[in-house]
Amino acid sequence: MPKKGKKYRRFGAVRQYRSGRWTASYVAPDGQRRRAPQTFETKTDAEIWLSQVEADLTRGNWQDPDAGAVNFEDYAKRWIAERGLRPTTVELYERLLRIHLLPTFGSLDLDEITPPRVRTWRAERLADTGAPTTVAKSYRLLKAVLETAVDDELIRRNPCRIRGAGKESAEERPTATVEQVYALADAVGPRWRLLVLLGAFATLRPEELAALRRNDVDLEAGTLRIRQAAPELTSGRRVTGDPKSAAGKRTLILPGFLHKDLRRHVEWFAQKEADGLLFVGPQGGLFRRSTFGRTWRRARTVVGMPEGFRFYDLRHTGNQLAAETGATLKDLMVRMGQSSVRAALIYQHSSLERQREIAHGLDDRVRRELKTGGDGPEEGPSGAEVVRGA
8 A cells, every 4th residue: 555645747647555665656548547567765756767768759659569569470470471471481481480589589579678688599599509690580570670779669678789609610621623513413313414404504503403494495595594493391392483693594505515415414314395304213203301311412413523512612612713714793793693792702812712813813924025126134143043133
């Protein structure tokens, strides 16, 4: 029972309980009287709390204190369902949610997820999994969900505030030599030979290869038209749709050395209908990652490639080769079907061999120009070349 009546102020009211502690309340914009979630030791403390609420109202920062009482699991699942994401992205997000986020945050309301809880969760995930890339993906998903909660005015600030926590620093992927690519193409057998060659020298993604059809091939012009992608879910089901980005729809001009393999594959292995699939299994079934995976692993062993060399690394190989021909950043983006400059920049780094070629080129040019000018290099006392007049 209150000891004294309410002490009305310009904004809100405070009153004292028989215990000596103080409470505060105010009328919210929705017309409901809201009470402070805790009691205060002094009247001044209660009035300070009211002043903070009044300041939030004045700045337009006030939020319903009950708004954040929304279960994180329910909100996150609805968030994924409402984004209109690609099936493979939905599958990834649901896996990250199930394995990495819900065990910690699933039973909490949105407003119970605090910066300390996020920091502790991340530290424990890094220690338990030893998979910083997966933890970074999980952190980015958590941050995105809670950022939408901020936009929905369910929480005031996003508790994900760890600088750099969502950044991935994957190791440099391996590449193959031209000889190794052809060795792999031979080892997988005639039916899958072109799949390997296009994965490398046309830098096609596996899901783009799976969606290629006979009418995407122009044998006379030596081109491939990339119109669709058919990523394979973990269930084995392929979902055919648009490529990864708008830039994924493109026409690729193939190097001449691929024309013979392309023509032979279309004649021998592609489905016979005009829109028949280019790559199918021996029984006419769809190209399956699980089935081809066994063939790929055997071929990799035969060629002596490391176990970590994935089929997708053929794309990395081809992009690196294209970059080393002198292709510009825009050239690479078009060929790769990338709308992201960042992704294309990966292949702009210069290899040691390329640096050696540049050094030799500079050496040849300088020698030519010095010779033309009449002041060629001469041997110094230690055998090093010196240029006269330097």
